[in-house]
Amino acid sequence: MTHKYLRFITVTLVFILSILFSSYHKKASQSKIAENISLENMEPIENMFKDELENGTWITNKILGLDPNSKQYVLTKFIEQKFAGNLTSFSNKLNFSSRYVAPCGNDNFTTIIGKHNFIDQNKISISVDSVIYSGAWKRPNEFRESENIIFVISKISDSIILTKQI
Structure with a gap:
């Protein structure tokens, strides 16, 4: 059993x-x-600002990515002219540079080199690879392995606003 x-x-x-x-x-x-x-x-989500940002040079109120605590950047389309100030460009679909420029060479020049990625419909992620000091600077260049910082992209009139996502 x-x-x-x-x-x-x-x-x-x-x-x-x-x-x-x-x-x-x-x-x-x-x-x-x-x-x-x-x-x-x-359908894949396309960032509505990608083409506009990648196809031009932008005047910025601050050097993009220099201060990781900056909350907002204002970008305005740059038209070729004699200019002193900050310029940012999103080149070759992956890298970006943001730098201080001036027509005279007697100044402190700072250049940020980093990577960008457009995410979502209205967001961009950036990370800084290096900070290059030239001109009158007596500082060594910095090589950073920064974390990605995400910004929400908006547009007001002719300016594009990058606001740090918290």
């Missing part, structure tokens, strides 16, 4: 486990199909 009882329990356990396994496998397959359908129907 013990042998029959043990066999009955084994067959019952195998039967229950096979039902559970097939039920799990069916749900996983349905989930995978639903995931593929939703991904196929989704």
Whole structure:
């Protein structure tokens, strides 16, 4: 009787486990199909400021990325002219530079080199790789491994505003 009882329990356990396994496998397959359908129907999110920012040079109120505690930057389209101030450009779809420029060479010049990535519809992530001091500076260059800082991009009139996301 013990042998029959043990066999009955084994067959019952195998039967229950096979039902559970097939039920799990069916749900996983349905989930995978639903995931593929939703991904196929989704269009990639395009940043609405990307083309505008990458296709120009911008006058900025501060050197972008120099002070990691800066909360906001105002960017205005730069038109070629004699100019003293801060310029920022988002070049080659990955890097950016922000620098102080002046027509005379007797000044302290600071240049930031870093990486940028447009995320979401209205956000940009930046990280600073290096700070280069030239001109009258007597400071050594800095090489930073900064964390990504995310800014929300907005536009007011002809200016683009980068506001640090908290």
